[in-house]
Amino acid sequence: MKYKNFPMVPKVVFGRGCFSQLDEILMPKRKSDEAPFIFLVDDVFENDNWILSRIPLLFNDQIIFIPTDEEPKTDQVDALVEKIRQDATQMPSGIIGIGGGTVMDIAKAVSIMLTSQGSSADYQGWDLVKNEAIYHVGIPTISGTGAEVSRTTVLTGPDKKLGINSDYTPFDQVVLDPELTKGVPKDQWFYTGMDCYIHCIESLNGTYLNAFSQSYGEKAQELCDEVFYNGNLTTEEAQDKLMMASWHGGMSIAYSQVGVAHAMSYGLSYLLGTKHGIGNCIVFDHLEGFYPEGVAQFKKMKEKHGIVLPTGLCANLTDADFDTMINVSMGMDPLWENACGKNWKDTITPEKLRSLYEKM
């Protein structure tokens, strides 16, 4: 048996208000006054002075606002890299992502592509990146995806939705300031938090599980339970704990994998552009056959927080549409193998997936 040698984020600061320390964190990493920091910021903050005033701009540093109504795409990454190359006379000092999972993934991908040739679509897969990325910092403003700690950046490309999984993907620095999540709308808070909860269920019920992943997954699930289920926390405690849940949930899949919900939601997202968090929820809601306890608790949490999931997504799809989704989903071999074992193809058939998609 060969074990993964997993890259971890080498530097992390945690605390309410620690975003204000960004200035001193970046200062020693500035290479010259011609080598800017590029801040990729969720465009929800475009008029948010509480955030923007604390971004330590100097010289020719740039803020680029990132639209996040769609999942991140390879051509979006390629266009950003092209723009940054054209604007700057020198390689940037670093890329700073400030936002949710979409911005985290775009920041990771841009930092990789600034030192690699071709299109980001060429690197979707496992360990295809050969050059070290430039210095990159992740500052999550919503909790759940685990993108701040993972070694992947999930992108939708011309022919697949798949991560750039590499040792150069993880951030060099993460700033965990739970206060930054205070403005997240309730439905998004729930969907993104459930991304973490679903990571835990998929990891803890997977065949890849070991004691490393288990310990992180159990803790992340406990924290999700505190935040979404048993719920007797102050607003601040809930923000703090959900940020740690996301972190531990991300670590949990370091040695294991996600499972059925992620595999199927990739199909939805590829065809329909469904955002990752809500897509996972829509799928997971129908997975009682795979994860009976997890789905039962999910339904209770949904009810407790008054969340109503959209229905009928697949009502008007053609056979070709279903085939596209099924192909994308069944292409995620490691996820299915983790969920159902090496012989997953015996039970996971196109017909089975179609019947599940038809319910959504």
Added chain:
Amino acid sequence: MKYKNFPMVPKVVFGRGCFSQLDEILMPKRKSDEAPFIFLVDDVFENDNWILSRIPLLFNDQIIFIPTDEEPKTDQVDALVEKIRQDATQMPSGIIGIGGGTVMDIAKAVSIMLTSQGSSADYQGWDLVKNEAIYHVGIPTISGTGAEVSRTTVLTGPDKKLGINSDYTPFDQVVLDPELTKGVPKDQWFYTGMDCYIHCIESLNGTYLNAFSQSYGEKAQELCDEVFYNGNLTTEEAQDKLMMASWHGGMSIAYSQVGVAHAMSYGLSYLLGTKHGIGNCIVFDHLEGFYPEGVAQFKKMKEKHGIVLPTGLCANLTDADFDTMINVSMGMDPLWENACGKNWKDTITPEKLRSLYEKM
């Protein structure tokens, strides 16, 4: 409030038997055939072919066996650095520590001192190291200390027992192979495991606690409970879980601190050379005034595993001896502040410490 920007181990491999992957982990880090890897190995393995045969020696690589019957000392570190400098024509490619907390701490200190001037005693304290250490790898063979993940290396110097706390201290790579712990004698297994348990109690009951430390500390304590208290695990499960407990316990004190047991056991260790694990146990056994629940459970675990702690350590000490211990202990300001708050000096007096030491 200013938060620490904490350095984490950037690469970790976990799994039973992953020690056999050391070869491929080190290969890309070898700088030349004149730049050896130096393996610092607990001398308990001096005739252990199961371990030694898997150490990938090449060219002028060296194994140096480290006696571990005493706590690590600054002059021991200085002598090792001197020997390595004399033996090698080039700066080593890296230092690989294979052993318990003593070997972990010596490996970290040697890797720092190979790029720093003077004695390691000059760097005992916080953030005194100015140069990056050489590449260093930690491979724990006993679980509990958290030394594999911490940013300190605790050394006994000419006038204090104190860590070299710095951003350059953490290992560049950790190899977590629970199988390596299979030969640990029962009493040492208990004392070192309790080091982790005590970390958790001190961290979770400290004034420095935040959600980051809390999540790691709670998980580490749960794992300790599974291993030492509720105990329905196979031998292998217990080895796996205790290795993860040590890891999470070490992470828990990243943002908090240890407390009374560590502060007082540093005194014992400085004066009497008491080893860290057993020293913590001897002290903690008398701390029901500080940690009532933790100490009550500790006593039950001690009984369950038939552990009898030594007594009468302080029976024949002079007043000067007591003063030495009390001075060393009371010099650990952050530990006392974490345990008892900013005004700790109001309640922690030399008389109080003397009365506690007299019981030991």
